[in-house]
Amino acid sequence: MTDPITITSHEAAGAGEYRAHVAGSAAVGRLTWVARAGAAGPLRVAEHTLVPAAIGGRGVAARLVEAMVAEARAQGFRIVPACSYVAAWFARHPEAAALRADQE
Numbered sequence: 001m002t003d004p005i006t007i008t009s010h011e012a013a014g015a016g017e018y019r020a021h022v023a024g025s026a027a028v029g030r031l032t033w034v035a036r037a038g039a040a041g042p043l044r045v046a047e048h049t050l051v052p053a054a055i056g057g058r059g060v061a062a063r064l065v066e067a068m069v070a071e072a073r074a075q076g077f078r079i080v081p082a083c084s085y086v087a088a089w090f091a092r093h094p095e096a097a098a099l100r101a102d103q104e
Helices: 060-075 084-092 094-099
Strands: 005-012 015-022 028-038 041-050 078-081
Touching: 005 060, 015 060, 028 060, 041 060, 041 084, 060 078, 060 084, 060 094, 078 084, 084 094
Parallel strands: 041 078
Antiparallel strands: 005 015, 015 028, 028 041
């Protein structure tokens, strides 16, 4: 059985991060982003996905990206995958292609 993962979203002054909290661990995974204005609407540039070894191998990074994608759908922004993990996630999930944007 896997430990429950809780994702929280934090935003301040045009930047933010998603944080992953795994039950039973003090380690926190993060996906950091900055807001940008794009020609076709608002963007969030996904800069870094950071998952400490203590909580690695549990799908934490994927859950962080899924949280960002869910907010993109709900709030109407697109995601620029500057982070290689986020780019790879989009490559594995063509159903989310409409939410991906290139660096403008």
